[in-house]
Amino acid sequence: MLWETYLLAQRAIRRNVLRSALTVLGIVIGVAAVITMVTLGSGATAQVTSDISKLGSNMLQARVGQGFHRGGGARGAATPFQIADAIAIEQQIHGLQAVAPVTNGSLQAIYGNANWSTTITGSTTDFLIVRDWSLADGRVFTEGEMRAGQAVCILGATVVRRLFGSEDPLGATIRLGKIAFRVIGVLNPKGQSSFGTDQDDFALIPLRTFQRRVAGNTQVGTIMVSAMDGVPTEQVQTDMERLLRERRNIAAGQEDDFFVRDMKEIIDTLTGTTRVLTALLGAVAAVSLLVGGIGIMNIMLVSVTERTREIGTRLAIGALERQVLLQFLVEAVVLACFGGVIGIALGLGAARGAAHFLDIPFIFNPGIVAAAFIFSAMVGVIFGYFPARQAARLDPIEALRYE
């Protein structure tokens, strides 16, 4: 019976192809918009996630202050880390691959008449391990250089390009601020980070050198660690928190004045933003689906009026009320689903094109495709019901007489 009704509905739809097409246009646009938005959104999320994983998924950072989840209120008041903190972590926490105390600053880099403002990172060679960074040429710091705080530096690819062009930088002497540094190594490029900053635009110098000659103190801004493969970062995180609380004499019950984050949290924070945006855009698109539904109702009502005599004839030759209701309902649902399918195809196509254009991965999300299809079918049922009931309740005598 349902199949027969489907055939009847299909026949009715085919009797007026142009109008049927216009009727479903709203649904088509709505579904296409939802599919495009959500597909691009999941692509962007995946992009951010993979970018951050490139930083090293087993990386954790400890900073002074209160994590950006809670608003960084007390940061200024808290005591900064010292090198001793990093050493304590290295000695007392198990399962660590590398521990790098890191401090950043900004300085002018000068070579010959080339001049480039860049970030200066003071750290140890462990920094390269934590960040999973490899040398393109030259060597890393020696123990002696690090202990003595000598003026040697390893340059990021961008700085090399800016200062040296095609010249070989190894062994050259450049000035960072007022101090002369010898270039001992060059890093492989990493490209842009997901924050949009150039990760290769920096120069790495020994931490001691940074503290004594640039900052003039013994502070450490961040302690970056990386866990060994197979060691859960949650474990490392709690161990570090306990150790640092102890070292900073924070009494039980008192809040931390530092925070330890693993990359998962950073990923969550960033993808959270994309997800909220996706949801918002998706919601806007869903509203257009609703509008599409109203379009269907509108046309179905017109159709019922226009086909009054037809309905009268059907009722006269023995169609039951619910058969007429079902016919018009199925007609609306078939229309809506038809629109849904076209919309899904269009949306996937548009998402594919846009993903290519925006250089983010195209991720086919079967869940949202199914949801869009079911939703459009539901739109058909909901907005088709009223006109269908209108049709079914017609008085056959009036309907037959209708001109």
Next chain:
Amino acid sequence: MGALIQLEQVAKVYGKGQAAVNALDRIDLIIQRGEFVAVMGPSGSGKSTCMNILGCLDTPSRGVYRFGGVDVGALTRDQRALLRRNYLGFVFQGFNLLSRTSALENVELPLIYRGMPIRQRRERAREALAAVGLTGWEQHNPAELSGGQQQRVAIARAIVSDPDVLLADEPTGNLDSARSREIMDLITRFNQERGLTIIMVTHEADMAAYARRRIDFVDGRIAGAADAPSGARNK
């Protein structure tokens, strides 16, 4: 029991109070199985109201309409639809075929509502079209058919479900006289060969002459031959 159609003191009132109109004023009517009845009368005489009641599209305000012994007034809307589906066939002045739908599919329609399987349905529809002389026209849409052919498709649709009664509302009203005669011959043949009961509204005396009995409506009442149902058959 006995009579196929039996109206007892049937009245139909439209509106209320002062504005009430007696469209039908307590009429009695008996139609036997196999009769061919022409219903005549000026507009507003109550013949259309009577046809609506006979066709189970409407129910009497007062009085009893028995179809095959069943009190139609006591039936629900859906039960009346089932009664129409199984025992009545309708032919309209304006043909009322579905546009952009082939003749075959139009004829099939009542069988679809009966839930008949497609193969059997096609077969029956073809037979019905053959019976009205439209073999070879099955795939044509109404727009591609002449008025006479369209009315024949409509007749095929009315008889495809093998009804007891054919209710025709001015079936020749939109046709020229040659076409009208063809349609009347066809209806007469169904009456004679199949024993199909025909009730036909018409304005034209020529067409009414095909019937073996004539009922004239005047002011909501049946004039003249009101109670000679059986006598009228041997004309």
